[in-house]
Amino acid sequence: MNISHPQNMNISHPQNSREAFKMITLALSFLKRDSPESNELINFLYTPDPRISDHLNQLRDFLRIKRPTKAQSQKAGYLLERILLLAFKGLTGHSELKNYQSASHQIDQLVSGDNTEWDLILDRLYLKENNQTYRTILGEAKATNSSVSVSQFARLCSIMTLELYKSVGLGVFFTINGAAGFPKRSQKSRTSCIRHARLCQVLFNARSGKKIVVLDKDDIFDLDKNGSLITILIRKIKELEENSGLPTVSVVEPMDIDLPNYLKDLI
Numbered sequence: 001m002n003i004s005h006p007q008n009m010n011i012s013h014p015q016n017s018r019e020a021f022k023m024i025t026l027a028l029s030f031l032k033r034d035s036p037e038s039n040e041l042i043n044f045l046y047t048p049d050p051r052i053s054d055h056l057n058q059l060r061d062f063l064r065i066k067r068p069t070k071a072q073s074q075k076a077g078y079l080l081e082r083i084l085l086l087a088f089k090g091l092t093g094h095s096e097l098k099n100y101q102s103a104s105h106q107i108d109q110l111v112s113g114d115n116t117e118w119d120l121i122l123d124r125l126y127l128k129e130n131n132q133t134y135r136t137i138l139g140e141a142k143a144t145n146s147s148v149s150v151s152q153f154a155r156l157c158s159i160m161t162l163e164l165y166k167s168v169g170l171g172v173f174f175t176i177n178g179a180a181g182f183p184k185r186s187q188k189s190r191t192s193c194i195r196h197a198r199l200c201q202v203l204f205n206a207r208s209g210k211k212i213v214v215l216d217k218d219d220i221f222d223l224d225k226n227g228s229l230i231t232i233l234i235r236k237i238k239e240l241e242e243n244s245g246l247p248t249v250s251v252v253e254p255m256d257i258d259l260p261n262y263l264k265d266l267i
Contacts, residue, residue, distance in 0.1 A: 042124065042227050042230055042231060042234075043226040043227030043230075044092060044227070045091065045092045045117075045120060045121055045124065045227065045230045046090050046091055046092065046226065046227050046228060046229040046230045046231075047090050047092065047226060048086075048087075048090050048223060048224045048225065048226065048228070049086040049087075049089050049090050051086060052083065052086045052087065052090070052223055052224055053224045055079060055082055055083050055086060056083065056220070056221055056223065056224060058079055059076070059079055059080065059083065059217070059220070059221075060221070062075075062076045062079065063176070063217065073143070073144075076143040077141065077143040079143070080141040080142070080143040080174055080176075080220075081107070081109070081141045083141070083174065083220060083223070084109055084139050084140075084141045084174045085097065085109055087139075087174075087223050087229050088109060088111040088137070088139060090223075090229060091111060091113075091118075091121060091229065091230075092117045092118075092120075092121065093113045093115050093116070093117025093118035093119075093120070093121060094111050094112065094113045094118060095112065095113045095114055095115065095118070096110070096111065096112045096113065097109070097110070097111050098110045098111075100138070100159075100164070102155075102159055102163065106140070106155070108138055108139060108140045108156075108159070109138070109139045109140075109141075110136055110137070110138055110139075110164075110168070111136070111137050111139070112135045112136040112137070112167070113135065114135065118135070121230070122134070122135065124230060124234060125137075125170055125230075125233055125234065125237065126211070126237055127169045127170060129209070130209075132169075132209075134167060134168060134169025134170065134210070135167060136164065136167040136168045136169070137168070137169075137170045137171075137172060138156070138159065138160060138164065138168045138170070138171045138172070139171075139172045139173075139174060140156060140171070140172070140173055140174070141173075141174045141175075142173060142174070142175045142176070143175075143176055144175075144176065144177075145176060145177060146177065147175070147177050147178050147179050147180045147182075147197070148173055148175055148178070148179035148180065148197055148214060149179075149180055149196075149197065150180065150196055150197050150199075150200055152197075153173075153179060153180075153197040153200045153201065153212070154200055156171045156173070156212055157171075157200065157204045157208075157212065159171075160204075160208070160210055160212070161204075161208060161210075168210070169209075169210050169211070170210070170211050170212070170213070170233070170237075171210070171211070171212035171213070172212070172213055172214075172215065172233070173212070173213070173214040173215065174215050174220060175214060175215065175216055175217075176216065176217050177216055177217070178214050178216040179196075179197040179198065179201075179214045180196035180197045180198070181194070181195045181196030181197050181198030181199060182197065182198050182201075182214055182247075183239075183244075183245055183246050183247040184216070184247055185218055185247045185249075187247070190244070190245040190246055191245040191246070192245055194243070197214075201214075201240065202240070202243065205240060205241075211237055211240060213233060213236035213237060213240065214236070215232060215236075218250065219232050219248075222250060222251045222252070225251055225252075227251070228251045231251045232248065232251060235248040235249075236248050244258055246258055
């Protein structure tokens with residue numbers, strides 16, 4: 001078999017952004033999910049909407065208010081919903097963005113797609129597994145000071161199991177302070193006890209194979225960076241699978257490392 005040396009291969013340069021887009025899509029479709037080369041191209045799958053930075057600044061301003069009024073809190077709720085929509089809008093290849101209203105009148109957001117770019121996102125987010133493909137992601141915004149409770153978490157589990165069981169494989173909470181029982185960046189030790197909403201998350205994943213992850217304010221403030229939403233979701237899905245008991249690190253960290261101190265200096 002005559003194999004050309006890489007230096008002799010004729011690789012054309014893209015003539016415009018659309019051609020570059022197609023070349024990156026093609027490259028990602030051939031690369032393994034967890035390969036270093038794939039990780040270098042992952043930023044392509046999420047491009048922040050230019051408006052999201054201003055919305056994040058507004059959220060920071062709200063969080064500085066020590067005792068917000070009812071009107072201010074309601075406005076913050078709308079703001080977080082807008083941030084959720086802008087984040088979903090930044091996902092490459094999406095073709096549908098919809099509101100979904102359940103029987104409890106809570107408004108959630110759905111994002112889905114049906115093209116090659118969206119298939120790459122589904123693959124990277126483990127939504128194409130065991131001959132099963134879920135094409136839709138469900139998002140819910142909670143702009144309260146309290147953590148997401150067990151009942152609130154269970155509600156999303158119910159929707160994904162009973163109402164949207166064929167299409168939705170990943171649920172995403174956008175919150176201020178995370179969910180009850182979940183690891184937090186402020187903690188100094190590993191969370192070894194599984195309880196509250198965290199227990200609900202683990203059991204739901206074990207029974208259904210579907211996943212629900214939770215973004216807090218620290219995660220949300222990273223959403224103005226290229227590739228950030230995809231990186232955050234991948235790290236949180238892996239943390240659920242591994243049940244490490246540790247919070248995921250900021251996207252500014254190139255790797256999410258969980259090693260004892262005497263091994264960390266080798267990385």
